Amino acid sequence: MEKETTLYIGPQHPGITGNMMVKLKVTGDTISSASTHVGYLHRAFEKLIERRNWLQSFTILCRFCVPEPDPMELTYARAVEEIEGREVPERAEYIRTIVMELARIQSFMLWYGGQSGSSGLYLVGQWSVGDRNYILDLFEDLTGGRVYHMYIWPGGVRRDLPEGWKDKALKTMDYLEKRLDEYDKLMFDSTIFQKRAQGVGIIPKDKAIEWGVVGAPLRGTGIKHDVRIDEPYCAYDKLNFIVPTQEGGDVWARALVRRQEIRQSISIIRQALDKMPAGEFYNKIPNPMKWSIPAGSAWVKTESVRGEVGFYVESDGSNKPRRVHVKGAAYTHGVTVLEKILVGQNIADVSFILNSLGVCPPEIER
Template structure:
């Protein structure tokens, strides 16, 4: 049959985010897929080389719209490591609580994108609404809704406001109370299972060979999670589970997202109970005179989509010499997706991409 070249995105109903794929199709089968990123390339890493250490802090979060908070975390971690800054105990707990809240928010956003793409409009609206409730809590804690600019080197920017814990718990309860509704309308829905089972299968061998992380890897039965392997913040202070599945398909991945969301909420409750009192910020040096000793580091944390890394180099100056972010979507979206799309049906392209949790801005940076 004749091969056709088909452009999928950046404007397409099945495409969330500014990304495009050049598909070579034969009938409605994808023969080859070539990813075409760059629509959101803002050159953040170059910009960071021209801004002082503290001026980068409000900027890094903007690299990822969906999950800005792990970007803040990874930058703070790298700077703390290079500059040798200690973080107070309570700040570690606040960071973990905050990041888990962000994970739940990010997963709800991801669920919106995925269900919307599949045509589950109601679930999409619910997810967006519930994410909004989480944003209200973020607004209260940090003063911002999407870009919180909260985790900075040395700790966090402000302590919990009066009565915040109670409101956080009640928000999480009201979202958690809707899990049965989500299950009934979406996760246990035949339509979803039919659309997602056996779709976009990534085998364990492929996942390991191609550097998969996060849900993509865990859906193949590998319980790899940076929060466990290389614990940071307060993740080693309370017990919690890593969720895995065996099939490696879209269905398994989305189910892991669901389970992780619930795990995050449980973890927040445990962290709130265990959280000590005290300081939440160790003052950083005067930002106008702050220079970080020569050195380099690679730090990693578990973002909502898997391992997020930062390779940060200082030449002893007042600005980073080089910053390079290792984002999970980079590998998932550029290497694994191209492989997973081969042989798929055109109608599953968006399905596979969204189930791999590909977020365009963090590919382009």
């Protein structure tokens, strides 16, 4: 009988974005139990929002999760719009759609780096993070910021597309599409990656819903669930795209889903740029210092990069939110799911599995 040892992975970036710790009980190289410990970067964002007026908060929201600031901005904006009954111009809906898909692509480019890097394939990450810069260039031209855009706010978006942006975006999409084939050769065709990913970190299909799995991990178990299709928002109902699914529920299935989703995102961006109507991009809010929202509440969901993210926003009629509660993908994935699926796995696969779940500790600790 081998001796059981306690092992700590983290809290310094355990292969993912942000600080958290996984406490493992291992026997040999095999994990016998795992527990997630958070509390290293709690910033009390939800509480801070209650002290800020309706507009000020949107500069905090994007910081919930570094790799995907935009879905947070969008979900909050949609919740506020729903309570207030504020219309959003159609052009803004299209621009929002484009921003969401660009956000998805750039986040997956980071994921490429993390997922392959945690299996020892560092070159993929170097390429994908380099290519991600072209998306950030697009963001910079559009929003004025590269990572934190603070661009989608209640009523629409802050600025219209700059001149020449559409062509630049289309060219970037063409370039990225070609590069995806290169990544495939390095990553998905690689025996090393296949061996590491297949049959590892399996989420059982019959448990997925019960465990609160969302996004690519859920679709990797064969369950077709995507808020963009199920409860369309922005301009998604006017665009054609498919929701890729895979069977198996392992890291490999999740990776394949993401690989296909990037291609869908490129297609969505092309369609949106093509169909986008001219007109207003912003239904202006009143003076933000005195902007009050009628009492009421809204529960709004968005398909973020890592899956469904929901915002519960409540107004008591004043110029500040009474409560903003965020349900993101990271909490269930990083705590409930991770603790369960790590059992029986190899120590070396912890970071690898964490990456495949898209865990983002800052979003767990809002």
